[in-house]
Amino acid sequence: MDGITRFAIIGLGLIGSSIARAVATDLPDCPVSGYDADPKVRDTARRLDLCARIDEDPAAAVADADLVILCVPVGAMAAAARAIAPGVRTGTIISDVGSCKSSVVEALQNALPGHVVIPAHPVAGTERSGPEAGFATLFRNRWCILTPPDGTDPANVARLSAFWQALGAQIEVMAPDHHDRVLAVTSHLPHLIAYTIVGTASDLEEVTQSEVIKYSAGGFRDFTRIAASDPTMWRDVFLGNREAVLDMLQRFSEDLSALQRAIRWGKGDELFDLFSRTRDVRRSIVEQGQDDPREDFGRTHD
Numbered sequence: 001m002d003g004i005t006r007f008a009i010i011g012l013g014l015i016g017s018s019i020a021r022a023v024a025t026d027l028p029d030c031p032v033s034g035y036d037a038d039p040k041v042r043d044t045a046r047r048l049d050l051c052a053r054i055d056e057d058p059a060a061a062v063a064d065a066d067l068v069i070l071c072v073p074v075g076a077m078a079a080a081a082r083a084i085a086p087g088v089r090t091g092t093i094i095s096d097v098g099s100c101k102s103s104v105v106e107a108l109q110n111a112l113p114g115h116v117v118i119p120a121h122p123v124a125g126t127e128r129s130g131p132e133a134g135f136a137t138l139f140r141n142r143w144c145i146l147t148p149p150d151g152t153d154p155a156n157v158a159r160l161s162a163f164w165q166a167l168g169a170q171i172e173v174m175a176p177d178h179h180d181r182v183l184a185v186t187s188h189l190p191h192l193i194a195y196t197i198v199g200t201a202s203d204l205e206e207v208t209q210s211e212v213i214k215y216s217a218g219g220f221r222d223f224t225r226i227a228a229s230d231p232t233m234w235r236d237v238f239l240g241n242r243e244a245v246l247d248m249l250q251r252f253s254e255d256l257s258a259l260q261r262a263i264r265w266g267k268g269d270e271l272f273d274l275f276s277r278t279r280d281v282r283r284s285i286v287e288q289g290q291d292d293p294r295e296d297f298g299r300t301h302d
Contacts, residue, residue, distance in 0.1 A: 008065035016071030017134030035061035059087030074098040075236030081111030100241035101176035127228040140168030147176040184244035194226035
């Protein structure tokens with residue numbers, strides 16, 4: 001890749017460790033240095049041989065990197081950027097993997113004035129967390145959204161795009177605020193709904209004497225998978241993207257009220273039309289290769 005041969009990863013959880021594994025697989029001649037604020041995670045990363053080296057100091061980890069990727073919760077982004085600032089070279093691209101972007105752009109630019117900042121969001125993940133949860137193919141055939149601030153050199157955007165493409169990702173470029181509105185409805189609101197439904201079921205569990213969990217149907221199981229996602233990350237996402245999330249939550253509340261009225265007044269045609277439209281959305285997602293086309297989400301039943 002054009003001028004990018006050494007990488008640094010700050011934060012070695014699911015995404016950070018997956019990037020390290022993917023680079024080892026797809027860019028084997030490019031060394032990776034790593035750092036995590038948790039000493040236990042650093043020890044685990046060394047045991048797993050995730051990086052060419054794991055540093056004890058974040059500034060040391062980025063000292064010779066052409067590309068630094070901050071894989072920390074968005075609420076920790078400013079602190080992580082300040083910690084690496086003494087070691088970042090001029091011309092090094094600073095990026096991230098956070099699920100909201102406007103707040104990240106502001107945090108990184110404030111902490112690293114004069115440096116090349118290009119936030120990014122690989123739209124990929126699982127409900128698992130930690131360095132042992134990562135895998136090299138996590139980003140293949142998934143979208144990575146780049147959100148360069150105004151005035152960013154297109155050559156640097158192309159360099160970062162080439163990196164993610166080398167890991168198998170498809171690239172989209174959009175403004176940070178537009179990204180936040182899109183992800184508010186496609187990712188953040190579904191997580192908020194999942195946390196709410198599972199929380200409600202947990203409250204009802206005492207009343208139903210284990211029947212909620214014992215008789216969980218497929219729909220509830222899928223919500224529990226989403227609701228098992230990293231609580232620190234999602235707390236920070238909701239606070240970091242609060243305006244877009246609240247806007248989408250208001251729209252969802254209005255649609256939910258309309259659905260409630262349709263059920264109350266027996267408006268079967270309205271229900272059928274809605275369910276038909278939503279089934280078409282599911283089919284489109286499968287057709288674009290963004291989910292498993294097999295029945296029951298590809299679950300095995302051996």
